[in-house]
Amino acid sequence: MTQEIKVVRRVLAVNERMAEQNRRRFAEQGVFVLNVMSSPGSGKTTTLQKTIERLMPATRTAVIVGDVATTHDADRLAVTGAPVVQVNTDAFGGDCHLAAHVIEKAADDLDLDAVDLLIVENVGNLVCPAEFDIGEDARVVVLSVTEGEDKPVKYPTMFRLCDAALLNKIDLLPHLDYDKAKAIGYIRQVHPGMPIFELSARTGEGLGPWVDWLRARVEAKLNA
Numbered sequence: 001m002t003q004e005i006k007v008v009r010r011v012l013a014v015n016e017r018m019a020e021q022n023r024r025r026f027a028e029q030g031v032f033v034l035n036v037m038s039s040p041g042s043g044k045t046t047t048l049q050k051t052i053e054r055l056m057p058a059t060r061t062a063v064i065v066g067d068v069a070t071t072h073d074a075d076r077l078a079v080t081g082a083p084v085v086q087v088n089t090d091a092f093g094g095d096c097h098l099a100a101h102v103i104e105k106a107a108d109d110l111d112l113d114a115v116d117l118l119i120v121e122n123v124g125n126l127v128c129p130a131e132f133d134i135g136e137d138a139r140v141v142v143l144s145v146t147e148g149e150d151k152p153v154k155y156p157t158m159f160r161l162c163d164a165a166l167l168n169k170i171d172l173l174p175h176l177d178y179d180k181a182k183a184i185g186y187i188r189q190v191h192p193g194m195p196i197f198e199l200s201a202r203t204g205e206g207l208g209p210w211v212d213w214l215r216a217r218v219e220a221k222l223n224a
């Protein structure tokens with residue numbers, strides 16, 4: 001048991017160093033990096049498709065997307081015209097997250113000089129991705145209304161570490177007995193003051209404030 005804990009600590013320490021290296025590289029190349037996380041199916045890819053459509057071409061955007069297997073998400077995201085790199089973690093043990101060294105290699109396949117915003121769609125999982133810094137500038141968690149209200153308190157690390165929460169699939173609210181106020185209360189309990197954007201990636205409702213928030217963060221870094 002003690003041995004296992006030591007190994008985990010070492011893996012995280014190595015990741016931390018690699019993440020700092022990524023962070024320096026992205027700063028030098030003038031790229032803002034957004035890490036998007038959530039449980040499987042909450043709507044990361046759909047939200048990103050709509051977000052990228054609104055940002056491009058003014059904000060030159062590229063994507064690294066992680067899944068255990070398939071290129072489904074890369075195919076969907078490529079429709080936006082953004083360069084996309086798909087990472088399949090089954091090639092190295094089916095990891096439930098993208099580690100910093102994986103991002104470093106995937107970024108080599110992109111022309112970062114022509115990129116302002118690099119979006120990383122992490123592997124669908126509310127636990128592991130939160131543990132692995134990838135050298136990002138901002139982290140967001142997508143939570144859909146079909147997942148139940150209590151995910152923020154069940155998986156608090158993810159919500160504590162993220163800079164914003166996207167409450168997705170609000171178009172479905174009329175069909176559910178979802179208590180939105182309760183869900184928002186749980187998010188605030190774990191992370192007081194975190195911006196929460198209520199939206200529907202399907203209808204586009206509520207996307208504006210989220211895209212404005214992201215654009216402002218990207219511009220602040222690029223103009224610093």
Ligand SMILES: Nc1nc2c(ncn2[C@@H]2O[C@H](COP(=O)(O)OP(=O)(O)OP(=O)(O)O)[C@@H](O)[C@H]2O)c(=O)[nH]1
Nearest residue numbers: 039040041042043044045046124168169200201202
């Ligand atoms: N009704 C509704 N459905 C949505 C919305 N956003 C996404 N979906 C649907 O939810 C399902 C999952 O969406 P994805 O965007 O693939 O979710 P994801 O988080 O990228 O999934 P993984 O990458 O597999 O973790 C798809 O069938 C989407 O069409 C929404 O705002 N409203």
Ligand SMILES: [Mg+2]
Nearest residue numbers: 044045073121
């Ligand atoms: Mg996806």
